[in-house]
Amino acid sequence: MTHAHQSNGQPPGAGGNAAGDALSDAGFETICAHYADDRHGHAGAVVPPIYQVSTFLYRDAEAFERRKQPGDPQCEYTRWKNPTTMALEAKLARLEAGNWARCFASGMGAITAAINACVESGAHVVCVGQCYWPTRRYLSEYLTRFGVRVTFVNGCDPDDFVAAFEPDTRLLYLESPTSGFFEMPPAEPLAAAARQRGITTIFDNSWATPYFQRPLELGCDLVVHSATKFIGGHSDVVAGALIGRDEELGQRLLAESELLGATPDPFAAWLLQRGLRTLAVRMERHQQNGLAVAHFLEEHPRVARVHHPGLASHPQHELARRQLRGYASLFSFELKEQTRAATHRFLNRLKLFGIGVSWGGHESLAVGGTLFSRSSEQELWLIRLHIGLETVDDLISDLRQALEE
Ligand SMILES: Cc1ncc(COP(=O)(O)O)c(C=O)c1O
The missing domain is CATH 3.90.1150.10 (Aspartate Aminotransferase, domain 1)
Known part of the structure; x- marks a missing residue:
């Protein structure tokens, strides 16, 4: 992963005293409070300023020519990278035990980006029956226009999910608990069954947050959030997040999300940082x-x-x-x-x-x-x-x- 919003990466603007360096064994609350902070880089401000900016200057023409090379820390344009958003992404990756995170302008932005990265024309998806209604509509109405098929599985019996897998199944989409009857399809055996068949598992963790549940540790491949909910926590921001471990998938998602453009405004990222602290x-x-x-x-x-x-x-x-x-x-x-x-x-x-x-x-x-x-x-x-x-x-x-x- 070359982008700086890896959990172990240092966001631009973070100097040698980035608190992230000292937090390898820190607990959840300490990570929420301090991870990826630049302690001395902003006049010692305990709350980092917002990079409320669309574009960034290059030092010289050579730096411009090197842009977007692996390892290049330069921010170019906020749709691609922004220091405020990158500090948030580093923290979210760490909290969800992922290797990278990408933030979006809404939970649906994150969900559609995650699904898009896992399917192609002809692919089949298995999805929990009582998933968030617009997710269901995206799979059953929108993506069908592009030749993607979906089977919704009601209830929690792992055998019913496994029975729904087909040779072309590329994606298992889970919410547990669901947000109607709050049923709990068991994440661990389902993610294991999917992995055995080379199927990617996406898990919507908006309900539990990484404080109560860490789906990547249960074997899922991608975690999505409506950060509008508990992560923001104050009903004043709409945003989403997507977290994963696989480097190749992470690269693809970064490239695709830059293309589709549902990136958050830096102020939204700043508000989410405020939410995470508590x-x-x-x-x-x-x-x-x-x-x-x-x-x-x-x-x-x-x-x-x-x-x-x-x-x-x-x-x-x-x-x-x-x-x-x-x-x-x-x-x-x-x-x-x-x-x-x-x-x-x-x-x-x-x-x-x-x-x-x-x-x-x-x-x-x-x-x-x-x-x-x-x-x-x-x-x-x-x-x-x-x-x-x-x-x-x-x-x-x-x-x-x-x-x-
Ligand atoms: C479980 C769940 N996932 C995803 C979303 C979508 O998030 P957003 O409204 O931020 O796009 C919602 C929104 O209510 C939700 O309840």
């Missing part, structure tokens, strides 16, 4: 608040089921305990009264929770709609909650009053 403490509190709310709902007489992998009642709870180091705070539940009217009534009574999509920020959110249950093909009214960082008693009080008869 990722571990935020995730701990999200976990704590999320579990408290899930337990409250599970006990409530008007609630039929809570879909949260941290509850003992979750069908893959034992797997969740092995695969995850902890639980994020996005989950869903079913009211006993399975009607539009009951769902809308509950949502409209909420005072502290906002009705809104997305998740991972400081604020609690709720949305409701129908989803097909995978086993019975029965349509279910599901309410999805994102539990934010507010006082948990206030959140529970809000839910309690919204559930009143």
Whole structure:
């Protein structure tokens, strides 16, 4: 890998005192706080400035001629490389135990770039049935125009995924947990089965973040993130990230992403760095608040089921305990009264929770709609909650009053 956004590389602007050098054995929180910082390079500023710039000057004509040669640290144009983004990429690669990372203008930018790098015309893809809806649409509507075929597999049985593999399967696309029923297809055996057949595995790790789950260590090849969610953490930035280990794939992705141009604005990269500095403490509190709310709902007489992998009642709870180091705070539940009217009534009574999509920020959110249950093909009214960082008693009080008869 020649680009400087490798985990062990030094981003331009980082002088000899880059904190990354001293952090080979550092823990997760220390990496989040300091990795790839240039401690003395910016007047000692503890927060690096933003390189809010489109183009970079060359020292001379010879330097211009050498541009983009392997090992060339020169930044040329922000669509290709930018020091603010490169420092973020170095940190993300390290956090996900990858060799390189590439950031994007949105999670979908990262997801489509990752998929594009793994398929060609005639290729077949196996994908988890309840993946993020636009990912499903990209595979089943957009890529079919270019001769790519896809099989969606519902549920969590590894045999069903393996049975879906075909001679032309090039890609296994996973989310675990999924963001409807929060089912957990087992990442490790599935990635191993794919690897045996020369199939690349992409894993969307937006829900767990590297703090709770590291898919590359489970055998997956590429990790994608909607960094808009917990990594950003403050609902003020839309961005994506893609992390991997394979050098050849990394080179291809860098070249392709420069071509397709969904690179983030440097300010977005700077905001993500700010989010990462507090990722571990935020995730701990999200976990704590999320579990408290899930337990409250599970006990409530008007609630039929809570879909949260941290509850003992979750069908893959034992797997969740092995695969995850902890639980994020996005989950869903079913009211006993399975009607539009009951769902809308509950949502409209909420005072502290906002009705809104997305998740991972400081604020609690709720949305409701129908989803097909995978086993019975029965349509279910599901309410999805994102539990934010507010006082948990206030959140529970809000839910309690919204559930009143
Ligand atoms: C699981 C998951 N993956 C990916 C995305 C896409 O991310 P973005 O909205 O940043 O493009 C989302 C967005 O909601 C998501 O929920």
